[in-house]
Amino acid sequence: xxxxxxxxxxxxxxxxxxxxxxxxxxxxxxxxxxxxxxxxxxxxxxxxxxxxxxxxxxxxxxxxxxxxxxxxxxxxxxxxxxxxxxxxxxxxxxxxxxxxxxxxxxxxxxxxxxxxxxxxxxxxxxxxxxxxxxxxxxxxxxxxxxxxxxxxxxxxxxxxxxxxxxxxxxxxxxxxxxxxxxxxxxxxxxxxxxxxxxxxxxxxxxxxxxxxxxxxxxxxxxxxxxxxxxxxxxxxxxxxxxxxxxxxxxxxxxxxxxxxxxxxxxxxxxxxxxxxxxxxxxxxxxxxxxxxxxxxxxxxxxxxxxxxxxxxxxxxxxxxxxxxxxxxxxxxxxxxxxxxxxxxxxxxxxxxxxxxxxxxxxxxxxxxxxxxxxxxxxxxxxxxxxxxxxxxxxxxxxxxxxxxxxxxxxxxxxxxxxxxxxxxxxxxx
Numbered sequence: 361x362x363x364x365x366x367x368x369x370x371x372x373x374x375x376x377x378x379x380x381x382x383x384x385x386x387x388x389x390x391x392x393x394x395x396x397x398x399x400x401x402x403x404x405x406x407x408x409x410x411x412x413x414x415x416x417x418x419x420x421x422x423x424x425x426x427x428x429x430x431x432x433x434x435x436x437x438x439x440x441x442x443x444x445x446x447x448x449x450x451x452x453x454x455x456x457x458x459x460x461x462x463x464x465x466x467x468x469x470x471x472x473x474x475x476x477x478x479x480x481x482x483x484x485x486x487x488x489x490x491x492x493x494x495x496x497x498x499x500x501x502x503x504x505x506x507x508x509x510x511x512x513x514x515x516x517x518x519x520x521x522x523x524x525x526x527x528x529x530x531x532x533x534x535x536x537x538x539x540x541x542x543x544x545x546x547x548x549x550x551x552x553x554x555x556x557x558x559x560x561x562x563x564x565x566x567x568x569x570x571x572x573x574x575x576x577x578x579x580x581x582x583x584x585x586x587x588x589x590x591x592x593x594x595x596x597x598x599x600x601x602x603x604x605x606x607x608x609x610x611x612x613x614x615x616x617x618x619x620x621x622x623x624x625x626x627x628x629x630x631x632x633x634x635x636x637x638x639x640x641x642x643x644x645x646x647x648x649x650x651x652x653x654x655x656x657x658x659x660x661x662x663x664x665x666x667x668x669x670x671x672x673x674x675x676x677x678x679x680x681x682x683x684x685x686x687x688x689x690x691x692x693x694x695x696x697x698x699x700x701x702x703x704x705x706x707x708x709x710x711x712x713x714x715x716x717x718x719x720x721x722x723x724x725x726x727x728x729x730x731x732x733x734x735x736x737x738x739x740x741x742x743x744x745x746x747x748x749x750x751x752x753x754x755x756x757x758x759x760x761x762x763x764x765x766x767x768x769x770x771x772x773x774x775x776x777x778x779x780x781x782x783x784x785x786x787x788x789x
Contacts, residue, residue, distance in 0.1 A: 376525035380518050404459060407483055407497055408466035414439060415489045438496040445484065445494035449476050453484050464488070535559040539570055550764075551578040592631045599624050646680040646765070646789055651716050652709050658687050659707060662694045667705070669694070674710035680789040682765065689761040690718065693781050696755075697722040701778065714787055715767070721780040726773040735771065758783075 414437060440448060453476035463471040469488025476482045483497040538555055545552050554571040557564045603624050606617045652673040663669050697705045703723030710717060727735070736759045755771075758781075762769045767785040774780050 372529045373522065373526050376529075377518075377522045380521050384518055400459070401462070403499070404462045404466060407485065408463060410437060410497060411467060411485060411487050411489070411495055414495060415487065436498045439490075440494050440496065441492065442494060445496065448496070449482065450474065450484050450494060452476050453482070532559065532563075535563045535567060539567060542570065542574070546574055546577060547763075551581075595631060596628070599627055646682050648678040649681040649683055650678055651676050651681070651718060651785070654681065654683065654687060655690060655707060655709055655718055658690045658694065662691055662698070664698065667698060670704060670706045672706065672708045674708065676709050676711050676716050677787060679716045679785055679787050680765075681785070682761075685761045685764070686785070689758045689783065690720070692755075692758050693720040693783075697724070697779075700724040703778070711787065715784040716787060717782055717784045719780060719782045721774060721778060723776075723778040726777060726779050727771075729773065732771045736769075 438448075442450070453474035456473050456475055459473040459475075460471060463473050463485060467488050470491075471488055472486040474484040476484065480498045483499065485495045485497065486493070487495060535555075535558060542552050542555055551574055554574070555567050557567045557571075559567070602620065606620050606624075609617045655671065655673070659669055659671055694705070694707070697720055701722040701724030705723075706719075706721050708719040708721075735755050737756060759769055762783055762785070765785050766789075767783060769784070770782045772780050772782075
C-alpha cells in the first residue's frame with residue numbers, strides 16, 4: 361500500500377503541512393517555556409513569600425489564633441488543621457507534583473501543593489514550617505490554564521496555511537496538467553492547438569519547447585502522408601498498365617496471366633495496408649455508438665458463405681467510437697482468424713469496470729508467447745504456423761487504431777489451442 365503521494369502536487373502539499381506542523385509544535389513549546397513557565401514561577405515565589413509572612417509568629421510549629429484570624433480577615437489566607445482543611449475543600453483539591461517540588465525548594469523543605477477550583481481559585485499548601493497545618497491562599501483573577509483556545513487557533517492557522525499552499529501548488533501545476541493532456545493527444549496521433557505559455561519561467565520554457573516539438577511532429581506526419589500518397593499513386597499507375605497488358609495475352613499464356621493478376625492484387629492490398637496504417641482513423645470524430653451493433657455489421661460483411669462465426673453479444677453501454685476505424689480493426693482480426701484456422705471462430709462483447717471490450721478467438725495453431733509483443737510492430741509477421749502472408753501491418757494497424765481511442769489490445773494463446781485477441785475500449789472519452 362502506497363502511503364506517501366507520488367505526484368509533485370501531493371508531495372509539495374505534504375511538505376508544507378509537515379513544516380507547518382513542526383512550526384506549530386515549536387511555537388507551542390516556546391510559549392510554554394517562555395510564557396507559562398515564568399508565570400508559574402512568579403506565582404510560586406509570591407505564594408512562598410506569603411507562607412513565610414504567615415509563620416513569622418511561629419512558635420513550636422503553631423500559629424497564634426490572633427495572627428491567623430488577622431491574616432484571614434485582611435488577606436483571605438487561612439491556616440487550618442488537616443481535618444478542618446478537608447472539610448473546607450482540601451478533599452476535592454488536586455495534587456500538583458511539579459508545583460510541590462518548586463515550593464519545596466523555595467521554602468527550604470518538603471512542601472505539598474494542591475489546587476481546587478470553584479467559586480474561588482484556591483492554593484492549599486502544607487509548608488515545611490508546620491507539616492500538621494494547611495495554608496489556604498485564594499488568588500483572584502487566576503484560572504487553570506486552558507490551552508484549548510491556543511490549540512484551536514493553531515489548528516485554524518494550520519488548516520488555512522495548508523489550504524493556501526494547496527491552492528498555490530494547484531495553480532502552479534495547472535500548466536503541467538495541460539501539458540500532460542496535450543502530450544497524450546500527440547501520442548495518439550492528434551495534434552491539439554498550441555498551448556498557452558503561462559506560469560513560471562521554467563514551465564513557460566517547457567511549454568514553448570513542447571509547442572515547437574508538436575508543430576515539428578505534425579509537419580513530419582503531413583510530409584509522410586503526402587509521400588505515401590504520392591508513392592501509392594505512382595505505383596498504382598504501372599500496376600494498372602500491367603493489368604491491361606495481361607488482358608491482351610493469348611489463351612496459351614493463361615497460366616502466366618493468372619499469376620500476374622494475383623501478384624497485382626497482392627501489391628494493391630499491400631498499398632492499401634500502408635495507407636490504412638498511416639490513416640488509422642485518427643481524423644474521425646469519436647461519437648457514442650453501440651459496440652454490439654458495430655460487431656454485427658462487421659460480421660455480416662466479413663463472414664464467408666461457407667464459414668460460421670459464433671457471436672455472443674453481452675450487455676454493453678454506448679461508448680465513444682471512431683466508427684470506421686474500429687470496424688477496420690475488427691475486420692482485420694476477423695480476417696486473420698478466418699485465414700489461419702478452419703475451425704470455429706467466436707466473437708464476444710462485454711464491459712468490465714471502465715472499459716468495454718470485444719474478443720476474437722480461433723482454433724488455429726497459435727503463436728509462441730515470446731513472439732506476441734513483437735507482432736504489434738510494423739512489418740512483423742507471425743511464425744510459419746500462422747502463415748507469412750501480407751506486409752506484416754495488420755496488427756500494427758489494429759494497435760494504432762485502439763491506441764488512438766485510449767484503449768489497449770492483448771493477444772494470448774488459449775489453453776485448448778488457438779489464438780485470442782481482446783480489445784479494450786474506454787467507456788468515456
